[in-house]
Amino acid sequence: MSKVLIIGAGGVGTVVAHKCAQNPDVFNEIVIASRTRSKCDAIAKAIGRDNIVTDSVDADSVEQLVALFKKHRPDIVINVALPYQDLTIMDACLECGVNYLDTANYEPKDEAHFEYSWQWAYKERFEKAGLTAILGCGFDPGVSGVYTAYAAKHYFGSIEYLDIVDCNAGNHGKAFATNFNPEINIREITQKGKYYEDGKWIETEPQEIHKTLNYPNIGPRESYLLYHEELESLVKNFPTIKRARFWMTFGQEYLTHLRVIQDIGMASIEPIMYEGKEIVPLQFLKAVLPNPKELGENYHGETSIGCRIRGIDKEGKPLTYYIYNNCSHEAAYKETGMQAVSYTTGVPAMTGAMMFLKGLWKKPGVFNVEEFDPDPFLDVLNKQGLPWHEIFNGDLEL
């Protein structure tokens, strides 16, 4: 018997819950807990299975988490709350002997800065406790790392150039909305860009470097270089990499809105006093922007996310390789009531937990996804709604 605890009842949490419920042979019992219990109840009701229970928790409090873990005794927790809660949830896991998985690395609330050091620092404690922590198991980070590991395992003697390309060619009909938590999303996009080359990190201005890339079944889209957390672990785990970059598409309309939001100070995370109350402008903005959970109904088009890799194959010949998935917003909505960005994050999170519960990704310590065997994971993705495709020796455009 295995029990999973899902923390967070947003767009991603909804997809994780649906996908776990679709696999009752692995996830015998499901607990959904979040700050607002009514949101967990709504998810449980939409799924309509009797092996799901709900609860409430403030995941900023280790004490509350410990009480929750002791009450439900899960085998693994899937953390799809916000990156601010990663460390408190990891602390509670250590205290109660629970395994851990998340989709985004820790960020302090008062600084838009993400790096793995805070979570990697838990390695020894997880090792000693005999517990597994799987970090960054969404799509990117997540599948992007697994794709890279798959390329290294099966095709490359050495990976030299890695470009992760993330295109959302969907249209939700709103003037401006973010596809996942607006606060986290805007913090990510408005910070400086960064990429890795010849052993060094090179910083750029936000959206300084961009290029038109062609995406399968979508066509050309302007793609912007930005920093993404999986670059940090991938260059560490694949030391032959000479250059690693991350690209994401944005439409002109989106970028114009973003510029205005920044220019008028609404992207700021510095608290200000408003009518005697301290507020954070970006958190206030989140409250007035469309809820990403509610974008799904009118969302059309596809996402396309993949890895474009150049290097030397196992026989010593040059090789280019492109591995990607396209995901339809309409199909994701039909299946789970959520759009493709939540779907492409939630399916890998469920899959990672499945790998752990089946004993395939189970080793004491703290690991990024590329440190596990990619084959069984990719096999499950093919069957769970995120099939992947490969192009050998094509033009990578990069």
Ligand code: NDP
């Ligand atoms: P949402 O904002 O839609 O949902 C977050 C959920 O977490 C909400 O239910 C929220 O509760 C809950 N929550 C927030 N703070 C706490 C707290 N202190 N205690 C308990 N619950 C809390 O976000 P998304 O679903 O869009 O994203 C979830 C995560 O997935 C984020 O960490 C995001 O960075 C990550 N992500 C990863 C991607 C990847 O590919 N790796 C891509 C997209 C997202 P309430 O409803 O009460 O506010």
